[in-house]
Amino acid sequence: MPSPEIEEFAKLLLQKVRDVAIRDCGVALRPNAAGPVFKRWKEAAHNGNLESIVRTVVPDIVDNTVFHLLDAIDNRLLKLSFTAANGKRVDLPTDGLGELAGWYIGTGGWRALYSQERFVDDFADLVGFFGPSKEEK
Amino acid sequence: VEKRPGHSRDNSRGHSAANAAARAEAGTPAAAARQPADSTTESEPGAALRPYGEGGGHHVPAKRAFTEDPNYDIDEVIATPNSELDAQGIYHPQITGAQKSLYREFAKTGQPLTWDVVRSIETQALTRAGMSSGSASVTVNKAISALQARGVGSPVRIPWGGK
Numbered sequence: 001m002p003s004p005e006i007e008e009f010a011k012l013l014l015q016k017v018r019d020v021a022i023r024d025c026g027v028a029l030r031p032n033a034a035g036p037v038f039k040r041w042k043e044a045a046h047n048g049n050l051e052s053i054v055r056t057v058v059p060d061i062v063d064n065t066v067f068h069l070l071d072a073i074d075n076r077l078l079k080l081s082f083t084a085a086n087g088k089r090v091d092l093p094t095d096g097l098g099e100l101a102g103w104y105i106g107t108g109g110w111r112a113l114y115s116q117e118r119f120v121d122d123f124a125d126l127v128g129f130f131g132p133s134k135e136e137k
Numbered sequence: 138v139e140k141r142p143g144h145s146r147d148n149s150r151g152h153s154a155a156n157a158a159a160r161a162e163a164g165t166p167a168a169a170a171r172q173p174a175d176s177t178t179e180s181e182p183g184a185a186l187r188p189y190g191e192g193g194g195h196h197v198p199a200k201r202a203f204t205e206d207p208n209y210d211i212d213e214v215i216a217t218p219n220s221e222l223d224a225q226g227i228y229h230p231q232i233t234g235a236q237k238s239l240y241r242e243f244a245k246t247g248q249p250l251t252w253d254v255v256r257s258i259e260t261q262a263l264t265r266a267g268m269s270s271g272s273a274s275v276t277v278n279k280a281i282s283a284l285q286a287r288g289v290g291s292p293v294r295i296p297w298g299g300k
Contacts, residue, residue: 016193023219023223024222024223024229024230026223027223027227028228030223032225033226034225034226034227034266035265037231038226063230064228064229067229067230075189075196075211076212097201099237099297101230101233102199102233102234102236102296105233105234105237106233106234106235106236106237106238106241107234107238107241108238108241109237123234123238126238126239127238127242129239129242129243130242133246134245135245
C-alpha cells in the first residue's frame with residue numbers, strides 16, 4: 001500500500017480534479033447548459049457521426065481536466081512543486097500566483113504556445129478588447 | 138495540427154480603457170449576440186455565493202487582484218460554488234478564460250485597475266460563459282460588496298498582468 005500521504009494525494013487528485021472535471025463536463029446534459037463549448041458539443045452531436053463528436057469533444061474534455069488540475073493548484077487544494085531542468089524547485093501554488101489555470105485556458109496561453117494538438121480558442125475575439133496597447137499608441 | 142479560433146474577431150475592438158466599465162455594462166455587440174433572450178433582467182437574484190472553502194468553485198473577482206491584501210483569504214472570501222455553476226449550466230473554464238484574456242488585455246493599456254474595471258471585466262466574463270447579463274451584474278456586485286465588507290481595499294494588481 002502507498003503511504004498515507006500518497007493516499008491523501010490520490011484522494012485529493014481524484015476528488016478535486018477528476019470528479020470536478022466530470023461534473024463540469026456533465027453540465028452539457030442539462031437543459032440550461034450555456035456558453036460556446038456546450039453549443040459546440042451539441043452541434044457536433046447533431047451531426048451524428050462519431051468522428052465529428054470525438055474531434056470536437058476530446059480536446060475540450062482534456063482541456064477541462066487540465067484546467068481543473070491547475071485550478072486545484074491555484075487554490076492550494078493541491079500543494080505541488082515542480083523541479084525544473086536547471087534543478088530549481090518552484091512551489092506551484094505560491095510561485096504560480098494563483099494564475100496557472102488562466103495561463104492555460106486563456107487566449108494566447110499555454111495551449112497556443114506549447115500544444116501540438118488541436119484546441120479551440122474561445123477567447124480570441126478579446127484580443128485588442130481595450131484598444132491598442134500603450135506601446136502601440 | 139489544428140488550432141481554431143472559436144469566434145472570429147469582431148468590430149467591438151478598439152475602444153479606450155477609460156470607458157471600459159460602461160462598455161462592459163452595455164456589452165459588446167458580440168457579447169450581446171451571445172446573451173440569452175431573457176438577459177438584462179434587473180430583478181434577477183444573481184448566483185448563490187458561498188465561501189470558497191465551503192463549496193469550491195470560481196472566485197469572483199479574480200483572486201490575484203487581492204491576494205496581497207491582509208484582509209483577503211482565498212478560502213474565506215465568497216465564490217460561485219461548483220454546485221451553483223452546475224445548476225446555472227456554466228462551464229467553469231469559460232469564466233476563467235475570459236477573465237484572463239480580459240485582464241491581460243487591460244494590462245496592456247497601462248492604466249491602473251479600479252473597482253469599476255474589475256466590475257466590468259468580471260461581469261463580462263460571467264456573461265460570456267452563458268450567465269444572463271442581469272444575473273452576472275448582480276453576482277459581481279454582491280461579490281465586490283462582500284470583499285469590501287471584509288475590509289479588502291482597492292485592487293492591488295492586475296491579474297495576469299505581470300509582476
